[in-house]
Amino acid sequence: MKGSVRGWIMDIEGFVRRNMDSMDEESLRNALADLILEFKDTDRETSIRMADAVIYEVKNTLKTGGLDDGLRTIISYPPAGVGMGEMGVGSRGEGDFFVHRKIADIVSSTGTRSFINPEAQDDGGVVRTETGSGDVYITTAVDGIHSRLSEYPFLGGFHVTRAALRDVCVMGSRPVALISDLHLADDGDVGKLFDFTAGVAAVSELVGVPVVAGSTLRVGGDMVLGDRLVSAVGAIGFSETPPTARKRAEPGDVILLTEGSGGGTITTTAIYHGLFDVVWETLDVNFIRASEAIMDSGLLGDVHAMTDVTNGGLRGDAHEISSTAGVGLEFDADAVMSMINPSVLRMLQDLEIDPLGVSIDSLMIIAPEDVAPDVMDTIRGAGVDVAEIGRVTDSGVPVLLRDGSEEELRPLFREAAYTQIKKMVGDKTPQDFEEMKRKVEDAARRAIEKKDMVVRMISRED
Template identity: 50%
Template sequence: MDVEGYARRSLKQGRASQDIISDLADCIVEIKDVSREYALSFARAVIVEVIATKELKNDILMYEKSGVSMGMFGVGSRGTGDFYAHRKIAEIIGNSGATVGVEDMDDAGVVQAGGQFIVCTVDGMHSRLSDFPYLAGFHVTRATLRDCYVMGARPVMLFSDIHVADDGDVAKIFDYTAGVTTVGELTGVPLVSGSTLRIGGDMVIGDRMTGCVGTVGVADHITARRQAAPGDLLLMTEGAGGGTIATTALYYGYHDVVDRTINLTFLHAADIILKSDLLGSIHAMTDVTNGGLRGDIHEMAKTAGLRFIIEEETVQGLVNPDVYRMLMELKIDPLGVSIDALLIIARPDTIHKVQSLLSGKGIKSSIIGRVEEGKAEPVLIRNGMEEEFNPRFREAAYTPLKKLVEKKQQDFELMKKQVDLAAKAAIEKKARIIQKLTR
């Protein structure tokens, strides 16, 4: 519980401070093992701090609100709202001069230094794995390493950031770190630095955990999405999912499926390709994560400015059988959820060589589609017929709560206008401060 947020909302509603203090103390006693007297003192201190920061006019301290919440807009839910927000972030950053920057909407960023490409990527742990720290650490580390590999880079180090709320057990940090370093040690990539903090300091009570893991890698040849070309084929490896599938399995009671996600198949496949002489012939690679193929193919088509055509039947055969069974029984779209497969884009002769290479190492893969000239769009071949293959507002709902939230529709076009205004305000503020600091 965010006690500061509770106090701010209550004051904004015009409630008396003493009433807020009393109610807030009730909440604190319910969550924390403290006396009523201490809870009242805690609540009074919260009110003092909130009132002290209530009427701020300084340009640095204020921001123009959009009136659209993260949940309403689907930020972090790997759908159209999330992709739109990320493109706004890219506008605020502007032209960074990076070899591959945020405007490319790729898996990682790339700069050149010392004659090599330096690749950096970061992934946040799955928010629903807070009570399963080892699983959270394992999957987020695997995710950031994937994003490094698919840029054609060899990972050289990991960094971690872990936040646990005030009442969380310290052991969460240790179990999470064990998950991170399990993947790191098995892939030969050391965890070298990081940060450990409480979520919201004293202002957030409860035991929620969140965090991220990042990777730095080096490359001689990069495989950015924008390099896809007409005539290319798309090769995809089998995927058993990561944090998303593990979360689905946990909260729907398919606990045996969680074990299917504990593997390093993707990383081994990528490593095999990087060590081969085929890497220089590969145009682009990605991992099937952001809203599943629906999200990734949509973004790739947009970035490359080409038509991407996907064969649904072939894709279905590349989802781990146990995972696929679970998704079908729960009526979750396999094309709209992260399955953590490796997707490789190259000329037909290169694709066939990569497929043969992977097959020789026991890694299953199939050609699932092709790239064509034409309108920049994703297309799905279903039962022999072409149909639209666009991402939904959110990725496929994969927990009971997500299925409930998914039903709550909002006016997306109106929200976009409000978000546009907030992004524009941030760009203008950035320009004002830069001008001030360079006078």
């Protein structure tokens, strides 16, 4: 049985917690033992003993009757009553953006300050520190592996490393270090660790940025069976000039876009539609070369903003920039399409996937009109194609000009559906979305209250 299914995962602790109230203990014990036998190459007696151990541990966690209110609060979490999938978290759309704003609220409630914090919803966070020769801006960013690339660790590692580096580069920082956090479920082949790390190392070698630290653990320890891989890569960079944050975009600026071939999302689209040749198109480091060319040219201080077209595609990024900077953005549809790799664009069109609603991994630059030509020359000099695709306006709304008409660029509830299962889930906003937001907001508020309680308690002890 073991190893007959790839990419599977089973949370046996979660199974017990979900079924403890609805099943008697003997039935639960046998059902869990059956599940363990599906995943583990073991005998019935061992699976029963494992089931008993899990049930014993979970039962002990529920003995909270004698606890004081404070400790009971600490070991529980504030339920929102809304699932990740329901809310579209991780799907780079309206629901995902809302949850990220609530996470930013929790971070901001600490009273600690950074030069650019999560409230800005920018690509990376920035802290400013003083040195003997002046201010230095340190940028950090972290990205998680695309969830559908667990069975393709090298590609997962390659693309998540590019993503973290991109997030540092677009803040105007020069990357100096990479860190890796790798989690593989209990039955995963150790070779996945090495393949993922090789993907990370390939990008590291191509751009000359070292991997300096990392962590390798199991997903859920002994309580999660299967071979699912989840991981993240972080990047650290520095700059002696203020970051090119989105909020610096101004009316009259020109919008430039480099050619994008996609990353994890496009790779996933290609693999799960059997269009494997398109994967080759995604294997480059052009984004980083273009960013570094701008830094090396001395033009960075004249650029107002840079971002990568990732979060929900151009629809999502345009919405975030417009909201953050309080400006309008006007895009020419034909110019935008010309900057999507032809093979990638053809695949998206053939599969009826909105190219404006998925991550194409282009570098988008917002610069004054008199600076834009020099920026384009610099990028082309690095061997990367680039074009002018639009302008910044004072309308406060991002719009797309296509076939003589104008349409507002709005993020969908989820990014454009690029796999069959995503097409089934859909991208329509749920009818009870406002109620879902209220519940999520309430859970975030209670999380802040819990944090405040613990901080007060520890501060009194000190």
